[in-house]
Amino acid sequence: MTSQEFPVTFDGVQYDLQRFLRDHPGGFNTLKHYKGKSIVSAMQKFEHSASAYHMLSDFRVDSSVRGVSANGRIITSEEQGRDVKEIAFLEELEGKLDWSKPILGQLHLVAAHYDRWVNSAVYRPCRLFASPLLEALTYTPWYLVPLVWVPVILYLGCTQFAQHVFSEDPTLRISPLQYLCHVALGMAIWSAVEYSLHRWVFHLDPGRSVALIKLHFIIHGLHHKVPFDDYRQVFPPVPAAALAYGFYLFFSCIFSYPLIKMTGGLIGYLTYDMIHCYVHRGSPKAGSYLYSMKRYHSNHHFVNHDKAFGISSKVWDLVFRTIVQVRKLNFNLQWCHDMT
Structure with a gap:
């Protein structure tokens, strides 16, 4: 030894x-x-x-x-x-796939029992595409997310603050408090979007359609199958930008000051993605909020796949009655990165 x-x-x-x-x-x-x-x-x-x-x-x-x-x-x-x-059934199902080859092209082999297969996690490398270029695009290091979105948030926040708080046009001018309220509302909107995406999009049942199964696996199923993959814990910036733009177009038809609210929404998104990464890879202190959310998210992955959809908050799980009570322990868990 x-x-x-x-x-x-x-x-x-x-x-x-x-x-x-x-x-x-x-x-x-x-x-x-x-x-x-x-x-x-x-x-x-x-x-x-x-x-x-x-x-x-x-x-x-x-x-x-x-x-x-x-x-x-x-x-x-x-x-x-x-x-x-x-x-035994899960192992026999797993045995249908050759994990040394791209998995995406083999999903038809488990289509009949995809839900059971995708929610039975493995601890092994998972290749999606044969093309090295396409495969490289599926990996996202955690630091790339703040590297991309922090400058965007700062730019939007500063320009919108200058445009509206210091505007000489009384029809555009708002107070700093009003500005902060719009930002806060944007964050609240993101909170609802976070829950909705996770529950009704990421966990949409693809049935036995191989095309839908492949789409689901790329969007979210992969994360449940290999939840310990360091480079697949956060949302890649390109599809995130496309999604953000789509939401902006939709909400600009409903809300006033959409770019200010977009700033708050992006703050909420960035917070969500960093929390999600941390509850997978981090070592939160016992009694802290992140300690609670790490145990809560682990429950979603390994026990209740159809509940506990909140990542940064449990609020919407409470509203829609998808909350779970994590088992109480008489000791604190420790996720120590130094194993020496």
Whole structure:
């Protein structure tokens, strides 16, 4: 055993969780006591989903070890606490795909059970396109989002402030407080848009249409299938700009001072995308708002896929009754990036 290994066993089969330590939704401190030990009781105690057992096969040390089927399914005599039939089905479904090749062109193989497949996360690289150029366009480092949108927000905010607060035209002039109210309203509008997009667009059921399944997978399904991919946690700037422009055209027909409200909307969007990235990759302090939202969003990914749609806020989940109560623990979770 080396310092670069974190071996655990599951019914006599060995797995190395070293790669998963930072990403484990339940924190590093719930894993650290099991180094070199069996995790059967821990997975049952913390009520892991079928998806969690399914993903465990990505960390097995030797796929030929007795106790694991040819397609990676865990075979165990200790059936209590997990849906063995569902785990077997997920593994058989996964076995239809060749993960060394672009996944987008293979989705017809799982179309009949796409919803179950896409919500059973894996911990492995996912290539969408054969074309290196198209594939490169699917990756977005988190810092690119503020790099693009902060200057846009500053430009819009400053120019609109100058145009309206310091305007010599009394028909255009507004007070600084009115300006801030329009910005705040734009942020509130974004909050509703955030929830609506996530619930009714990103989680739209594509049925068995392969074309719709591919579209859904590109827009959001990919994120649920490989939720730990660092470069697919935020919205790429180009489609985000197209979406923002579309919303601007729509709201300019409804609201006054649309560009001021657009400034607030972009502030809300930027906050949302950074929070989303952080609740996946960050280590929020126990008791903080982001700690609560990290656990809440993990619940959406791994337990309640049809609820907990709020990322930056739970307000609209409360309004539309899609709120979930995250399990209370008698200890605090710790997501430590330094595993030495």
